[in-house]
Amino acid sequence: MIALMSVLAGAVEGAPVKGKKGKAKKAAVEKRAAVVEEEKVAEKSVEKVVDPAGVREWKMSGGAVVEGKFLAYESGVVTIEKAGGVAVRMPVGVLSAADRRVAEECRARQGREPFSAEVVASAAARLDATIEGALKAAGMVPGRAVTDEVLVRRLYVDIAGRVPMRAEVEAFLADGRVDKRARLIDELLHSPGAAMDLFNWMADMLRVKDDPAKGAKAWLYEDWLKAQIAMNRPWDELVREMLTADGRLCENGATGFLLRDAQMPLDGVSNLLTTFLGANVACAQCHDHPFAEWTQKDFYQMAAFFGATDGYHEDLAKKIRRFAKSGAVPKGAASQMLGPNAFELVDGKANRLKYPDDYHYDNAKGGAKVEPALITWEKGDAAGAAYRVETGDPGKLRESFAAWLTHRENPRFAAAMANRLWQKVFGLAVQEPVGDLDDPKGAVIPELLTQIAWYLKQAKFDLREFQRILYNTAAYQREAASVPLGERGEWRFAGPLVRRMSAEQVWDSVMVLTEGTRVDDCLLRRGDELRLFALPGREVTAEVVRGMMARMESEGVRPGVLAAGGGKGKKGRANARVNPKVLEASYEGRTPEQRGGMVLARASELPQPAPETHFLRLFGQSDRLVADSNTVDGSVPQALALMNGPVQEMVTAGSAVVMKDAAAAADDAGKVERLYRSFLGRAPEVAEKERAVALLGKGQPLGDVAWALLNSREFLFIR
Amino acid sequence: MKLAMRGMTEMSRRAFAERLAKCAFGLTVLPSGVGRSAGGEKLPGFGSAKSVIMLTLSGGMSHLDTFDPKEGPSQGPKKGMGTSAGFQVSEYLPETAKVARHLCVVRSMTAKVGVHEQARYLMRTGFEKRGTVVHPMLGSWAHHYLGASHETLPSTVCVNRNSGSGNGFFPATMAPLPVLDPAEGLRNVVPGASGERQEARLALLGEMERGFEGKVKDGNVKAYTEFYESTMQLLKGKDLGAFDLAKEGAGQREAYGAGRFAQGCLLARRLVEHGVRFVEVESGGWDMHRDLEGGMEDEGAQFDRAFAALVSDLERRGLLATTLVVVATEFGRKPEFEGGGRGHHPGVFSWVLAGAGMKRGYVHGASDKRGAAPESGAVTVGDLHATIGYALGCPVDEPVTAAGGRPFTVGNKGKPVMGMFA
Incomplete structure (x- = not known):
């Protein structure tokens, strides 16, 4: 990364170049004149031989070079794996014309075939048949088909996370092809905005937070998650990696999910069961579930799969706190640099989880060791393929659990995500709330839930292909309906719901109206510095720390300024101007403008979550403390912000x-x-x-x- | 002065009109006998609170390290200390100890949910989170029963949090106004254009809205229109200064202490003084799984100073008699210490009430020796919501039928705890 940044530095015309500061001056590659010139040169040197799996040098249109393996070219973003397994996202626009073609070539050879248009159409038709059947049975009628003029805006907001530009609307309206709607859906699902919108949606669901705990920094996790989404990584693979990752928060981004709850492993288990399976075990954590079959014992048996895993290391944290107090290096810098090291996923030899001392049911004894066991929903479940995973190896508890959870035949895994995505697309889930699917009769159209779960499996957990089906349904392409809160339990999808845009969609729309689509080229990337924070061992001495600082110095990273890059110091002011150098060093592709103290980048490319008084928070962006808590409620301050504010x-x-x-x-x-x-x-x-x-x-x-x-x-x- | 305005007939007329409007919204009201004995005499405490300041400590305050200190294995890093009121508080709360004679401490709160999302929802609404129903916060219940508390100011304000868990199934006019940073107060109150130009912009906007509302009959769209109307009213009114902490002296601001929670408490006092009925002030950071000591030194100390300053300030101004201060939290924390902190514990925990007809220097209920379960006088979150609603003068047993046909009452059929009233 640092190497990448220093080579990119040469590309910047007129940008301040100071000393060796690696990351400080890439970007500005969007200068059109320079690009055109580069492209002319590139034309002459198109590479003839491409090894999609090999390491090669990728040239930026400014002349800079990144060395690495091609991973993916999706949604306008090329992901390259550099040495050490780091995935780097680059907007395709910054690659030289020749390398853009190489990326296309590599993608073509990877061969994950999308559904054919016919398959999508027939799947959509089957869902429509189910919905129309349910409507008829309830004596309701489907809504009218929506006009192109209304649909084009809806599609842009729902998929690309922003309103369409005038030219985009007009191009769609002027398009005379009969399949233009399906084409636009495909185009948008492959746009950079789709990955950004999906990230925002997942960040709310997974409670993605820059500072998940004192001393912890989730930047590498965020970079990793964005790269996975940009690559359209299948959902089962993505979740499996999150559940089985090892190592430090400052070294392996995939550990960020479990380390989010490092200090409260039981809550972590409860959260992940709710999110990934729609299993509402929140109550079972303390007592038997009042409705579902869950017992407190079930909950502990599930939690035992994480009973060998440590995430937060108090001993190391103590050493770090002591060291920070010693004053050997400035206190703030010491805690900021060393803090993340206390967060590391390490598996011990065996599960150590015990029943709580005040356990008051007679199916287990308080203080007794818990044996890991998988939960079932219905009688036949345990006979299913998902339950054939080996759970006996005490050294592989998480692997066993993840294999079961993400298994195609897990009774809830596909249904939970399909239901969530349905909610994203239609404004209401087939079964609400999405975190509680325990009541099998709870879905408004049970057959529909079964069907969409099946299609997600058919799509091999490819979220994009799955969404393609939903957007192509006639049900989605009907006039949006206004359904009062109290009647939503009866809604049978005669059309999608009228909705306020999410906070991120409002902000991103404002961004595109102000900046145009070039705003999509500003990709936040802050994880690399975090790698420099990794302690070489578990010793915390002045010598070791000074060594780390010297290395940072030589790489051009100052720990003190990173907080500003994060945008949320103790002061947490939304309208404080960010040091331009820090800003430049934090973004890939293009450095965002600043106006009225606001960084003009899309919501996914800003601190997570945005500072408390930022426009995004005002419009309901989640605080990321509890899952699924984005809101779309109005308020007086929102009205004031739109009437009189800087936006x-x-x-x-x-x-x-x-x-x-x-x-x-x-x-x-x-x-x-x-x-x-x-x-x-x-x-x-x-x-x-x-x-x-x-x-x-x-x-x-x-x-x-x-x-x-x-x-x-x-x-x-x-x- | 401002307080007197609330008795004006204009407000009563308005309340009456709002009630009519609610019927039109699908909300029906039934008569209630709350606040009167079987013989028709007025019972103590009903309507004793003109306003409520609810301090919500999210994350789950350790009862053992604050209002319910124990000796023995459950004791935390600090011991209990005596107060003039005769009961103990933790040494983490030296300032609070000085105002103990005004407090009614409830040590026997109990709940079933031990995870943040559900527990926070319960703390704010008095209901468990289920299905598609969205329940209102107490401020909105009061707005429903009693009408607006002021002509131009909002009836409910939330400080340091967004407006989620707000008006619930009540109309958007009863939603809280969120203030995300008390030091900044209400931002963006100066129009970007003035005079005729602003009028022309607003007129153009008004035409657009009429067109859109004709096309899309949606509750949420309508709610937004109402927010714009409230905003225009607020801007035209003379009480915008209620949101401006700069109008407080430096000494006053310092007395409450630095930090968003502390300044939020001061803002709450200002707002109540100007006629806002219900103010919630949130304090984060109470989820002390590890480093409880550090947490209590930061969030704990900020709370201690600000809470004590608020109670004394209200008392000094003669407002404590009509203002009910509530310290609410999601749940308590485990008797066992683990990894430098304590885990979630909904089995028993403490809330605190102060002022407005409550007993003073009083402890309601008790937890057992370990601080693990209620020993006497168990109170649910719903009961306490009903108690607060009752103090505000709401007919808390009068059900409201929300759209969808289901009846609801304050605190989900919670019963006011009469023993807490003086």
Whole structure:
């Protein structure tokens, strides 16, 4: 990484180059003139031989080089594995034209075949048949088919996580092909925005947090998770790796999931069963479950699979605290650098979990050792293939558990994720709440839940292929419905629900209106510095620490400034300007602009979660303390932010992409039309246009029309 | 001055109109006999609280290291200390000890959920989280029964947290206003354009809204329209300064202490003084699985100073008689110490009430010797919600039928704990 950054440095025209500071000056590769020049050169040197599995040098359009193996080219992002197994995400735009073609070639040879259009269409038709059957049985009727004008905006927001640009809307409307909807769905599912939107969604579900505990930093985990999503890693593989990863938080990103709950392993187990299986064991942690069959014993038996694993190492943490107090190096730097080392997944020889002393059921004794055992939901479950995993090896408890949990035939694994994705697409799950599928009669259309679980398995847990089916259903492509809270339990998907955009979608829409699609090229990447924090052993001495600091110095990393890169120091102000050098060093592809103290990058490429008073949090981004807690409720401060805050200033400024686009129209009517398309996806009605044109005629600035559109409910809602 | 306004007939008319509106929303009301004995006499405590400040300690405060200290194996890093009220608090709470004579400590709280998500929901709403129903917080219940508490200010404010677990099944007009950083108060109150230009922008926006509402009849869309209306009202009113901590003296701000929770407590006092009925102030960081000592030195000390300052400040201003301060938390922590801290323990824990008709210098209920289970006077979170609702003067046994046809009452049929009232 550092090497990458220093070579990239040479590419920057006019950027300040200071000493050896490795990471400080890549980027700025978007200078179009330079790129065009590079491409001309590249044309002449197209590589003829490509070994998709081999290590090669990847050239950036600025002349920089990354050495590594091709991993994936998905969603506009090329992932390259560097020495040491580090996956690096690069926006495809920064690669030289020749290497872009190499990436395409490599992808073509990897050969994970997507479903054919026919398969998707027939799967969608089967789901539609089920829904229509259920509607009919309930005496309800399907909604009307939605118009292209409404659908195009819905698809962009739901899939790419932002509103479409005017040109994108018009291109879709002008497209005369009969399968243009299916084409747009495919295109969007492969766009960088789709990976970003899915990351936001997962970050809420998995409680992804920059600072999961005192001293811990999750940057490497975040980088890793984003790379997995960008590569469209199948869900079962992804979860298996999260559950079986070993090593330190500052060395192996995949450990971040389990280390999120390193200090409370029982809660961790409860969380993961709820998230991945929809098994509501929260109650069983303390007492037998009131409804489901869970007993407290069941819960402990499941938890025992993690009973040999340590995540948080108090002894090392104590050493670090003592060392930090000793003053051998500045205290803040010492805790920041060394803190993450106390978080490491290590498996002991055998499970040590015991029943709590106050255990009050007669099926086990308080204080007795717990034997690991897998839970079942229904009588026949234990005979299934998932239960044939070997659980006897005390040294491989997590592996056994993960093999069972992510098994195709696990009774809940596919259903839980399919149900969650259905909720993402339709605004309501087939069975609510998504964290509790224990009641088999709880789904509004039980057959539909079975079917979507089956399709997720058919897709081999490829989340993109699965979503493709859902977006292609006639049910999704109907007019969105307004269903009052109290009636949602009866909703049979006559169409998707009218929804407010998620906090991230509102923000990302504002980003694209202000910055255009180039905002997709700013990819946050902070994990590399974290690797430099890894202690060589378990000794914490002044000598060792000084050695680490010297290495950081030579690599151009200052631990003190990283907090600013994270954007959330103790002060946690949302509107504090980030040191431009830190910003530059934290982003791959392109360094984001800063305006009004805000970093103009997409929500997934900002601190996780954003600082407490950031626009994102105001609009309901989760605090990431509890799972699935993003909200879409309105509030007075939201209204104030849109009416008077820095965001409206940014979007309505003459420099905003949306404003420049509108201003370029020939007359006032044209300007108004363009603004409507950009903000709402549709053309203004005659009366609307007349009113706005009249306003402009009186000398009111064009920004005021944009202001009203930004503040309109129609902008915030997906219909 | 401002407090007196609440008695105005204008407000009563408004409350009446809101009740009518609620019926139209599918919420029906039944008559109630709460607050009166069988013979029709007024019972103590009903309506004793004009306002409530609810301090929510999320993560789960250790009862053993705060309001229910023990000797023996369950003792934490610090011992218990005596107070003038006769009961002990942990040495972690020296300032709180000084105001103990105003407190009503409940040491026999008990619940079933020991994970944050569900426990936090229970703490805020008094209901367990189930299915698709979204339950309201206490401030919204009070708004429903009693009407708005002020003409332009919100009736409910949440400090340091977002507005989730807000109005629940009540209309959005009863949602809390969130203040995410008390030091910043309410931001963005100055319009980007002024005078005629602003009027013209708003007029254009208004036309757009009418068009959209005609096309999309949606509850959430309507809620947003209402937020814009509340916002315009708030901006036109004269009480925006209620949100501005800069109007407090430096000495006052220091007395509460530094930190978002501490300053939040001060903001809560300002808001209550200006006529906001219900203020919630959240304090994070109580999930002390390890390094409980460090946690109590940080979050614990901030709480101690701010809580004591709040109680004394209210008392000095004569507001404690009508303001109920509540210390709420998700659950307690285990008697056993493990890895430098304690695990979750919903079996028994402590909440605290102060002011507004509550007994003072009083302990309700007790936990057993280890601090593991209630020994006497067990109280559920729902009961305490009902107690607070009762103190506010809400007919807490009067069910509300939310859309979908199910009846609900404050604290899920919780019973006010009459023994806590003086």
